Amino acid sequence: MTLQNDVNIMMIGHFAKDRLVIDGHGEYASGGAVYYGSVALRRLGVSVAVVTRLHLDDLPLLDELKQEGVQVFTTSAPATSGIENIYNSADMERRICKLMNFAGPFQLEEIPALSARIYLVAPIIAGEVDLAILKSLAQRGPVAIDVQGFVRAREDGHLVFRQWSEMEEGLSLVTYLKLDRAEAELLTGQTDLQSAARQLADYGPREIVITQSSGVTVFANGDLYEAPFTSRSLKGRTGRGDTCFATYLGKRLTTSPGEACRYASAVTTLKQEKPGPWRGTPEDIEILLTSR
Template structure:
């Protein structure tokens, strides 16, 4: 769908550009060859982020490319149900991408991606809605788009160009995927985008790809900020995070949980931080919401289903297990 280039007053506060795929998730533990039941849904870093952000009360548009098929219809239905505006090009030739999650053991999963040459990898500059980005408060992109294909990288870079030209803030999550490219090539691309971002998020290994190894993750955050962003947050999983924001260093512990599925936790973390950043909250509140949303994402199977609504953020600290 598209919006009129003028006369609109309800532009989404945040725009995110990237790949969303259909998802098949095994219900049973064990090799996929023996599984007899599975669930069908969607997954993708940018749409995970969008769901988490929308549940926290921020209006958001997801921009991407889907096949003109039933898998694409499923994704659009899910996004609409979450209140997310989808600006989706429907590719008449290539299918919607697919990923399959295998629960190999009770504590380990494998993810198989079927994305080569699919609709998402054919995302291009013309698919990016200039007015949406220009009117947004923040644009969010990830390293997945940079590594997915030349055209997808160009689309993400074009969105950043529009943001820079119009005073829209840029949030960048490095989000490295080894199946897409090598660490050396990714690191160079990451550095270029970090230079153009206002907010940068990375795991410690991802940050090291961009700025070199360090003994302390705080050093990684400091080095990322030396490229230009005002804030660099290094995600440390169960150890929480460290951050360098406006020249000051912060540390935040994770919210302790028993994880069921950690996929999507990093996307939720970023959404939690961005939501509070846009609300003008202090840094401690931003980081606390970030680790809380990340923890919620780990508590259910699926990439985005566990993302909390704002009125649920206190549940993990509740003394009583039943709310009445």
């Protein structure tokens, strides 16, 4: 297998055509971790490739990524994945998620022969990426995963959280693990984040990124780092975790875990104030960090 142009980060996951409903008013929007994460990374100057599946009719949706300088590798699917996210504006922290469509599982041969410094596996729901793909990527370089794409499952049209039956073997292949507070409790039974992170680190991940409404917590090589989200509004709440993890990894290419944690919290703070991906500049982030 010949390696093509190297990139900093290769992202693997479904591009989504989501429906966002706030107080009964709904509209369609692009979504998925590969969408929110890749745009934010490009704005920080990180080179990115996205590997995804979607219906051929929706290929034009990927032009937005290409215009940002993202390399896109696409496989046609029977449908484009999509989730309906239902919010009440009085509490944008809580949402009901319903699956509308699913683009099907990735096959090993759909992953391009591209070398990356980090392979970020960011599925929307369980069933997109299997253990064989994780094993293959782990042989190529450090793997990062968002555990949501392994524990969020389809059940009667709704999305529910279930245990990851292959977690022990799966996490042994992972260097960077991202999850939220609820997922940490689901997988470990621990309500204390530090205890949960220690338990998860025993399976193999060296760095664990946990998001919650108040901010991000990073456990790296036994050390703990925390940084707040100080958003003035939550109009852009969807894509919070995707943005935070991708920018953390992007900064880890050049800085320490603590500095990457601070930086990711600042990007995420600004992202939450506007719907869609974060499209700011590094200068915007420096201004926010200086003001803290």
